[in-house]
Amino acid sequence: MASLVLTDGSQLTSDSQHLGMYSSPTASLVLTDSSQLTSDSQHLGMYSSPVASLVLTDGSQLTSDSQHLGIYSSPVASLVLTDISQLTYDSQHLADWCPLGKDTYFRKFEIYSMAWQNEINLDNVVLAAASYGGPVAVVRDRKRFIKVQTTGKPVISIYTASGRQMSSIVWTGGQIIHLGWSSTEDLLCVQNDGCVLAYDMFGTYLHTFGMGQEAKDTNIIEAKIFASVNGTGVVVLTSSYRFFLVNNVKEPKVxxxxxxxxxxxPPSSWCVISEDRHTRVLMARGSDLYLLKHSEQHAFPVGLDLRENTKSVVEMAVSHNNRHVALFTDLGHLWIGSADMRKKYCEFDTKCPSRPRQLVWCGTEAVVGHWDTVLLVVNRQGEFINYSYDSPVHLLPEMDGVRVLSAFTHEMIQKVPLVVQQIFRINSTEPGSYLLEASKQFQKRSHRSDEYIRLVKDQLNVAVRQCIDAAGYEFDPSNQMMLIRAAQFGKSFVPDIDSEPYVKMCRTLRVLNAGNNHTENLTCGAWCGLVKFGNFWYN
Known part of the structure; x- marks a missing residue:
């Protein structure tokens, strides 16, 4: 049971020269100070925290007490390597972190494996999904010429977020211009004659309302469904190029x-901005922008600092909170700024002048553009990352990110929440980070748990709260359990701590996990919003 102890990283004894060749199963190497390593220690090449402890217990096998290898490296963290051929972690989410700007990370992870893999081709359908991981409505795109097996009437199929069919509607009405969902998860079908039909998620007809006589006489060519403070609204564009608005589908007033x-x-692009009980339409005619309000007779022109030679704005997107807007021009430039157009955050050259299939906001921090097999994520500072896909996808914006729906998977792209970064990021010295490590060591019955607790003994209230909050942002139950267990461990050292946040989070996660089971008809997305606002419905 040979052992080698290095008490000063600046000097390595000659015994360390055997590091690359000695692989006895019981050999151990302990580095207690690695602030300076000579060339002999370059075999490690993986971990160099100033006071890190690296333990090699088996040269043939490599494991880790954390899935945060290469990302998580708290100054007093301990990394255990027991298998050189394989690395395992406590969680997998940090492997998906991508830096986007200073101290900001985005992550992409799978929510579901879709059950409709052999049924749906996203290239040939019109798709609409409810917010917060609600149901998905799919109908064949009649603008595409494809081979069909029947000559009957169109069928709207309604699926859960995991791709399991819930119901279907045989369409007997007019031409469908737009599909969307209300805040109460009613399916809204906008016809070309101005009628809006509402169905529940089980395909039961609810009611119908119209968008006015002029919309009926001249027909509708475009429509958008939006969320407002009053509920859910609809804006339509007629063939006479006039806009009509309903702020609340429950009490439709045109x-x-x-x-x-x-x-x-027709406008080259337009979008709806609903803020402070006022709904406006931002419309582009070529490179000229106009704001349209129902309280004014004439449109208000908006001056915008665009690049020279810009001929038109071909796509627009508004953030979930209606405070930011993104414009895509025919030159391939992405303009990002405030919704009132008074402040420009950046103008990013995508190098792709073709119009994106979709342009949506990822929360309030970044914009996502979709071109064929590429997703481009651009933040408000003009920095970017991209993701590649080998099959068609559809983007579904949420309050805290964007969901990516394909024929095979249902994924989520979102900014890593601040409290999660504080606990897991490189060299974190946050109280929650130390408490989490103390909990892990306690589970191993290690005395090192006491050392970590001593580091945060004066900040245990903060540490417990960080672990509770971070658990609410995690989708993986194992990660939730790890953080909740750490919070429970920390609570035991604070006699007068308020247990209500801990109990409430445990109850909330229990309900959400039960509803998020892909075998059920309950789905929940945008977890941070659901946990924070309790916006969870039993479907």
Whole structure:
């Protein structure tokens, strides 16, 4: 049972020269000070925290007490390597972290493996999904010429977020211009004659309302469904290029928005901005922008600092909180700024002048553009990352990220929440990080648990709260359990601590995990919003 002890990283004894060749199963190497390593220690090449402890217990086998290898390296952290051929971790989410700017990370992870893999081709359908991981409505895109097995009427199929069919609607009405979901998860079907039909998620007809006589007479060419403070609203564009608005589908009152003088062709793009009980339409005619309100007769022109030679704005997107907007031009430039157009955050050259299939916001921090097999994520500082896909995808914006739906998987892209970064990021000295490590060591019955607790003995209240909050942002139950266990461990050292947040989070996660089971009809996404606001429905 040979052992080699290095008490000063600046000097390595000659025994360390055997490091690359000695692999006895019971040999151990302990580095208690690695602030300076000579060339003999370069065999380690993986971990160099100033006071890190590295233990090699078996040269043929490599494991880790944490899945945060290469990302998690708290100054007093301990990394145990027991298998050179294989690395295992306590969690997998940190392996998906991608840096985007300073001290900001984005992550992508799978929520479900879709059950509709052999049924749906996203290239040939129109898809609409409810927020917070609600049901998904799919109908064949009648603009595409594809081979069909029947000549019957269109069928709207309704699926859970995991791709399991819940119901279907045989469509007997007019031409469908747009599909969308209300805040109460009612399916809204906008027809070309101005009628909006509402169904529940089980395909039961609820009610119908119209968008006014003019919309009925001139027909609708475009429509958008949006969330407002009053509930869910609808805006339609008629063939006479006029906009009509309903702020609340539960109490439909049709209002005509201001007109743009001399508009004889369809707008190149438009979007709905609903903020502080006021709903506006931002419309582009070529490179000219206009704000349309129902309280004014004429549209208000908006001055915008775009690159020279810009001929038109071809795509728009508004953030979930309606405070930020993104514009995509025919030159391939992405303009990101405030919704009132007074502040420009950045203008990013995507090097791709073709119009994106979709342009949506990822929370409030970044914009995601979709081109064929590539997703481009650009933050408000003009920094970017991209993801590649080998099959068609559909983007579903949420309050804390964006869901990516394909024929095979249902994934989530989101900014890593601050409290999660504080606990798991490189060289973290946050109280929650030390408490989590203390809990891990306690589970191993190690005396090192006491050393970590001593580091945060004066901040245990903060440490417990960080672990509780971080658990609410995790999708993987094993990660939730790890953080909740750490919070429970820390609570035992604070006699007068308030247990209500801990109990409430445990109850919330229990309900969410039960509902998030892919075998059930309950689904829940945008977890941070659900945990924070309790916006969870029993479907």
């Amino acid at each position: 209002r005509q928005l201001a007109e743009v003088a001399g508009l004889t062709v």
